[in-house]
Amino acid sequence: MNRKVVIEMEHIRTQFGPKVVHEDVSLKVYEGEIYGLLGGSGSGKTTLMREMIMLLRPAAGRVVVLGHDLMRIKPSQAQALRSQWGVLFQFGALFTSLTVAENIAVWLREYTKLSDATIMRIVRSKLKMVGLDPDVGKLYPSELSGGMVKRAALARALVMDPKLLFLDEPTSGLDPVSAEAFDNLITQLRSLLGLTIVMVTHDIDTIFNVIDRMSVLGEGRVAAQGTLEEVLKSDHPFIRQFFGGNRAKARILEKECHGK
Ligand SMILES: Nc1ncnc2c1ncn2[C@@H]1O[C@H](COP(=O)(O)OP(=O)(O)OP(=O)(O)O)[C@@H](O)[C@H]1O
Numbered sequence: 001m002n003r004k005v006v007i008e009m010e011h012i013r014t015q016f017g018p019k020v021v022h023e024d025v026s027l028k029v030y031e032g033e034i035y036g037l038l039g040g041s042g043s044g045k046t047t048l049m050r051e052m053i054m055l056l057r058p059a060a061g062r063v064v065v066l067g068h069d070l071m072r073i074k075p076s077q078a079q080a081l082r083s084q085w086g087v088l089f090q091f092g093a094l095f096t097s098l099t100v101a102e103n104i105a106v107w108l109r110e111y112t113k114l115s116d117a118t119i120m121r122i123v124r125s126k127l128k129m130v131g132l133d134p135d136v137g138k139l140y141p142s143e144l145s146g147g148m149v150k151r152a153a154l155a156r157a158l159v160m161d162p163k164l165l166f167l168d169e170p171t172s173g174l175d176p177v178s179a180e181a182f183d184n185l186i187t188q189l190r191s192l193l194g195l196t197i198v199m200v201t202h203d204i205d206t207i208f209n210v211i212d213r214m215s216v217l218g219e220g221r222v223a224a225q226g227t228l229e230e231v232l233k234s235d236h237p238f239i240r241q242f243f244g245g246n247r248a249k250a251r252i253l254e255k256e257c258h259g260k
């Protein structure tokens with residue numbers, strides 16, 4: 001099978017002063033997959049994602065997204081490229097002084113000349129798409145539950161109909177039931193909208209239920225890469241440690257028993 005590569009990173013080195021965050025990190029994300037970036041806190045997951053979306057330039061290496069070499073891209077092409085992805089940032093809460101609808105409409109107002117009525121129609125359709133009642137648009141972020149805030153932020157990330165979606169710890173801070181519901185929403189939207197998704201996550205359930213392939217970062221390098229089966233076969237000490245917790249062990253056992 002000849003799958004289309006949507007993101008390719010080659011030999012990435014990232015450095016802040018003397019601190020080396022990534023050394024020789026390479027990965028490929030294929031069209032239609034949900035790709036996980038895993039690793040301990042401070043291992044450089046968010047930083048790697050920032051390099052994929054042109055918020056940070058690596059010290060060395062090559063990043064190609066949707067066929068564009070980000071190290072050589074012209075500013076005029078960069079703007080067009082940015083509109084082809086949506087991002088849910090790790091601490092990307094909504095603007096607290098704006099209603100949910102105004103939050104979702106921000107990019108449309110900034111980058112399009114659509115009428116107010118059309119913008120509001122799009123906002124309502126995005127709210128429905130993420131499982132929220134369109135009336136939620138009238139509320140302020142402080143009036144929403146944690147799960148609703150994540151859904152509203154997802155609606156904002158999807159407002160420009162991107163083909164590529166970046167999610168940084170989308171279920172962190174949610175209770176297990178809301179986290180599972182959010183995971184289900186992500187997999188449904190992937191199929192419905194034909195999305196390719198890069199997701200940073202620590203969540204063991206998400207890793208087992210949602211992620212197709214992944215890179216696990218450790219000590220600046222890729223400790224293991226591939227499907228969950230492939231990663232679990234690795235005897236890299238970092239992988240043993242990452243999947244060595246009780247919850248992960250229980251899920252591995254469950255997986256082996258059910259052959260899932
Ligand atoms: N702009 C910056 N200047 C200096 N150091 C930075 C900068 N951005 C990130 N770092 C450092 O790079 C390392 C990786 O940070 P990053 O936020 O990518 O980690 P992470 O894997 O996303 O962690 P977490 O799971 O806690 O979100 C950290 O040591 C961080 O302090």
Ligand SMILES: [Mg+2]
Nearest residue numbers: 045046047090
């Ligand atoms: Mg992070």
